[in-house]
Amino acid sequence: MSARPKLGPADYLAGLQCERRLWLTRREPERAAGNVASVAAHLSRAGEIRRHAERLFPAADVVDEKGHAEAVERTRSLLGDERVSAILGAAFEHLSVEIVADVLERLPDGGWRLCQVTPSGRVSETDFDGIALALFALRGSGLHVPSAEIIHPDESYARGAAGIDWTAYFARRDVTADVEFLLEDVPGQVERFARLLDSPRRPDVEPSPHCRRPWACEFRAECLRGLPADWLDLLPGLRSSRFHALREDGIARISDIPGDFPLRPGQALARSAHRDGELALASDLGDMLAGFGPPSDYLDFEAIAPVVPIYAGTCPDQVIPFGWSLHRLTQDGELVHRDFLARGSCDPRREFAESLIACLAAVPRPIAVYSPFESRVLRDLALELADLAAPLERIRTRLRDLQPVVRDGIYHLEFRGSLSLKRVASALSPGFGYSDLRDVSDGGAAAETFERIARGELDAREEERARAALRAYCARDSEALAVTHLALRQLLERGRPERADRSR
């Protein structure tokens, strides 16, 4: 009989989200696409935070054997040594579960406390599930572990002028009660996942809202292959309960959703578009666009939220804007571009705010954005920079969010379930896109690139190239806004709304 496949924390959490995701992760990982780079960035950040957390245990012994079996052996010998007060990287195996405990701390009564490190200031249900699995493996190995803790960055900690005080940076939270009640389910889940991985057959699981929580699944494109182009789960904003209610009635396609099923205006437009096989517009799209100009400005911000603060006075995960890009539509229909990209070597917020005020103060025209993000950044800057609060607030009152207009006012078949600015602009303006942007082509890559500049990790040539890539990407985002607004206005002028949204 062959040995059962081993199960680690990442497998376990994947399985809790979706059996098929676990199976694909282990059996056909080459089919993953999409968020692979962001998962790698998350893992690298988690490793970095774990290494910093180890500073809290200067007297700890370290298990750093390469193979898991060797690490388990070394752990066993350290556990039996009464001089050992704490162990970093202790390894355990129980049934098919392989676990590495970030920190084990010896308790006065002879038992041990499990401490797992998480790289975010916000502790999540997923963290509890991971700790429950670790506790299952530790106790199953015969260790007395009455207590469990999460060590995480403290969001209220502000970096000092002299750097990070790691003792103050981390918070420790007892989560024993939070995970004890999850333990009951762990043996059953482990057994289920082990059987699943033993099977050569992919589990049949339909794409549904579960594919996006707690992570956007990297196998989404694979699972949508072969399904109808208007698969129900591609209806923007469809809640899980409504998805399942419709599936229980045998409905699989957006175009088959009954006319009396309650939908938001934009969802009803999507249904019309799929039924008619063409673009659908809301009859009140003109009203929705009334406050947007022209003349108009189109604005996009880029920001980082470093878990290890880079600048004195800033906190873990605090949003720090580092660049803005603005396209201005002049009276004669020309698009003019302005931008700002911080140097990175010092806190960019004041320079960011002053340059933005200088660019926008003179001409009080509407400013189109594509999320509430820009408004939140301006509000936070106004709180931080009291002397600039009034002009920043004035800019804030001029913001007009185009995203709700798109959500409720138009559906194009090429949106394919996504209302991201990238998808919308490309659909409404064929030929417009991001595919020529090589080094930075999404917000995550932009933040990562700027963080590397700010931390001084790039040499002069690399930095020059990175800055050019960042400016090109930011410019494309504000241009996408302009392209979207202008396309919507053109559709209005062509008189399409009259025949649209009959199902609303």
Ligand code: SF4
């Ligand atoms: S896309 Fe959805 S159904 Fe497919 S593996 Fe991922 S979570 Fe499961």
